[in-house]
Amino acid sequence: MALSLPTNFICSFPPSLTHTNMSLLSLSPCPSLPKFRSPLRSNSRFGPEYSIRKGSCRRSRWLLASKISEDGFIIVEDDIHALLEILPRDLQENLQHEPRRAQLLEVILDLGRRPEARFLGEPGGQYLRNSEISPEELEEAQSAVGEFGGDNRAGIEGTLHRISAIRSRKGLIVGLTCRVGRAVSGHVEMIRDLLQYKESILFLGRPGVGKTTVMREIARVLADELHKRVVIVDTSNEIGGDGDIPHAAIGGARRMQVPEPSMQHRVMIEAVENHMPQVVIVDEIGTEAEALACRSIAERGVMLIGTAHGERLGNIIKNPTLSDLVGGVETVTLGDDEARARRSQKSILERKAPPTFPFLIEMRERNYWVTHRTERSVDMLLHGKKPLVEVRKRDDQFKVVIERWSNYDGDGI
Numbered sequence: 001m002a003l004s005l006p007t008n009f010i011c012s013f014p015p016s017l018t019h020t021n022m023s024l025l026s027l028s029p030c031p032s033l034p035k036f037r038s039p040l041r042s043n044s045r046f047g048p049e050y051s052i053r054k055g056s057c058r059r060s061r062w063l064l065a066s067k068i069s070e071d072g073f074i075i076v077e078d079d080i081h082a083l084l085e086i087l088p089r090d091l092q093e094n095l096q097h098e099p100r101r102a103q104l105l106e107v108i109l110d111l112g113r114r115p116e117a118r119f120l121g122e123p124g125g126q127y128l129r130n131s132e133i134s135p136e137e138l139e140e141a142q143s144a145v146g147e148f149g150g151d152n153r154a155g156i157e158g159t160l161h162r163i164s165a166i167r168s169r170k171g172l173i174v175g176l177t178c179r180v181g182r183a184v185s186g187h188v189e190m191i192r193d194l195l196q197y198k199e200s201i202l203f204l205g206r207p208g209v210g211k212t213t214v215m216r217e218i219a220r221v222l223a224d225e226l227h228k229r230v231v232i233v234d235t236s237n238e239i240g241g242d243g244d245i246p247h248a249a250i251g252g253a254r255r256m257q258v259p260e261p262s263m264q265h266r267v268m269i270e271a272v273e274n275h276m277p278q279v280v281i282v283d284e285i286g287t288e289a290e291a292l293a294c295r296s297i298a299e300r301g302v303m304l305i306g307t308a309h310g311e312r313l314g315n316i317i318k319n320p321t322l323s324d325l326v327g328g329v330e331t332v333t334l335g336d337d338e339a340r341a342r343r344s345q346k347s348i349l350e351r352k353a354p355p356t357f358p359f360l361i362e363m364r365e366r367n368y369w370v371t372h373r374t375e376r377s378v379d380m381l382l383h384g385k386k387p388l389v390e391v392r393k394r395d396d397q398f399k400v401v402i403e404r405w406s407n408y409d410g411d412g413i
C-alpha cells in the first residue's frame, strides 16, 4: 500500500501551550480526557506548577494533574509523591524541593552507596546525599512496594511507577531502580495518521527514550477515540500500572496481566483466542516465542502495537531471534545468469516473508522519530541501498513536521 502523507502535518496542540490556555485539553481530540470547565486551581501537594481538578474516565473518577513538560508534552498524570514515599525520609524532602522534579526519571538506591537521582537530558546522575544507603533503608523501600515478579520488577498500586531490583547471589535485594511512570499526552500526534492504516507498528529505541509511555497513550487513543477493542498484554504491569484495576491512562483498553515474563507469548495468544481484540499491545518483544506469537496474531488480522529491543531497523534484521518481526532473512543462491544480470554475488540475502509489522519506528529521541515502511526498507537495506524514510519531529512551535529522507544513516547490512 502506498503511503501518502502530508509533508507538513500540524499537530493538534497550539504552539504556545501555557497553563492559562490549558482548556486546550477539552479541544484536543481525546474524549477520554475530562473537559475543563473551570479555571484550573493549583494544589500544594503537587507544587504550584501543577493544575489539579477532578476528572472522570470511563471506569472511575480520578484526580488529574496536568502539566507541560520541558519538551512541550502534556503530562496528564505524574503521581510522583507516591514514588517519593518509598524513599528514605531525607531523600523525600530533598526531592520535594528539587526544581527539576518534573524531569526526574529515576532514583537509584544501591546498598552501601550514595543514593542518586537521574534527570532527563543529563548523562550522569546526581547524588542526593553524602551518606550511603543502609540495609534498613533498602528493606523499608522494598516493603513499601508490591511483590517483585520473575523479572525483578514491582510497582506501586494505582500508579505507573516501576521499581526494579538487583539481587545478590543469595537472592537478597541489594539495589533498587525506582523509575517515575507518567501518563503523557501528545506523543501520539507524531503518528496519528498511521493508526488509521490499521497496520501493525513496531517501536524501537534505546532504554528510557519513552516507548512504554507512548504505548500507553496509543492504547487510550485507539480504545477511546478510534473505538477499537484494545487488549494490552502487560508483562510487568508497566503499561497499565500496578494493581488489578488498570490506570486510567490506558482509557478503555483492557489489560491482561502476565504471571511470569516467560509466559508473555502464551498470554498474547490467549488474548486473541478469548477476548476478540482488534488491537493487541505488547511491550518488549524479546524472544523467538514472542516473535512467533506476533506473527500468529498478525495472520489473524489483528493489529499489533509493540516495542522491541534495538535502536535501528538494522539491529532487528541482524538479530536472529527478532528478525522474523520484519520478515526474516534467508540466503538465496542465484544462477549464473541471474547473478550477472543483477551484478551481484551468487549468494545474496533476501527477505523471507512479509513483515509482521508493516510499519517500524525508530524513536531516536522523544521528539524525533524515523518511520519505515518495513518491507521496502528491509529490501533496500539487504540490497545495500539506502531506504526512503520519513523523519517526524517537532519544530520550535511544537508542530509535527514530516520530512522524507533518502539518506537514511541507520546500520547497513
Ligand SMILES: Nc1ncnc2c1ncn2[C@@H]1O[C@H](COP(=O)(O)OP(=O)(O)OP(=O)(O)O)[C@@H](O)[C@H]1O
Binding pocket: 069, 073, 075, 104, 105, 106, 179, 180, 181, 182, 184, 205, 206, 207, 208, 209, 210, 211, 212, 213, 214, 366
Ligand atoms: N513526554 C514525556 N515527558 C516527561 N517524561 C517522560 C515523557 N516520556 C517519557 N517520560 C519519562 O521517561 C522515562 C522513561 O520512559 P519509558 O519507561 O516510557 O521509556 P522506555 O523507552 O519504555 O524504557 P525501557 O525500554 O527501559 O522500558 C519515564 O520516567 C517516563 O515517565
